[in-house]
Amino acid sequence: MMEKFSKVLIPLAIVIAGIFIAGAFVYINQEKVGGKVSGLLSPQQAAEKAIDYINQNILQQGTTASLVNVTEENGVYKFRLKIGDKEYDSYVTKDGNLLFIEGINIEKKPEASAEEPATCEDIKKSDKPLLEAFVVSQCPYGTQMQRILNEIVKNIPSLANNIKVEYIGSVQGDKITSMHGDAEAQENLRQICIREEQSAKYWNYIDCHIKKGDVENCLTITSIEKEKLTACMADSLKGLKYAKEDFDEQNKYKVTGSPSLFLGGEKVSEFDFGGRTAEAVKTLLCCGFSSEPENCSQKLTESSAATGFSETYSSSSGSSSGGGCGQ
16 A cells, blocks of 8 residues: 555655564554553544554655544554545554454455466366457458468468367348458458358468468468359358357457457457467467366467568568457
């Protein structure tokens, strides 16, 4: 709580000489607050004494703390004080001699800070974890994540069953839309149809597409059945149905950016495990297994994947390893 006072306190080293246990409590100098008091004080007396000490010794001149209320808790007096428009809880012993700037409940496990990175132990476990990656096909960071996942699948094919690329967008009438326009929406739909109806060729197509975005050439060299693909994309009962399933998942998870990762239905971050690298995302996925497969021990590249279309996995240009496209 001393840190919470940071905007109204002067340096601790100057104003408090009697601090113990890293600022947890302060000995109240009796002479500074009206002389020594013997025995126990009433809650009001002890709290007022603590407030007097704070005002005389801790706060800057012109800043005043006032007492809001005081109660007895766990053998000490808990009092609430107000400084400006902020309120804080502090504690004082019943004899008024020790001021506890902040109380720590040692029976309660501290909540993890929102800024603390997740560890493997924090990841939800499953016998068959599913890593869902939400992207759009023309977002440079979406293709970056597809490049990472493709690298994992190429090196550890068994993990392909635990990875699903899904697409961000919406359906309006008999058309799908995407954040970067119709060309992206159509490519999203194309990849969805390949994933659903020619799944064995999906990663081969992605491996080709993320290099130059050359659709026709990629369809040819990966032996995609073009008539089947065209029928899927043109049929609102098929292609749009597949797409809507992705968009329903997107809405369920409240996805707003490409890429976004979810493992076992919970949002996860590749940056907790090393960033936008094949090794980091593989490690993240493998943490989701109740019993980690032997292939998870295989080391993958720790280089950041290139963004946008690129002939190579990583870029020599030093492109950013982070970022995303938002709706």
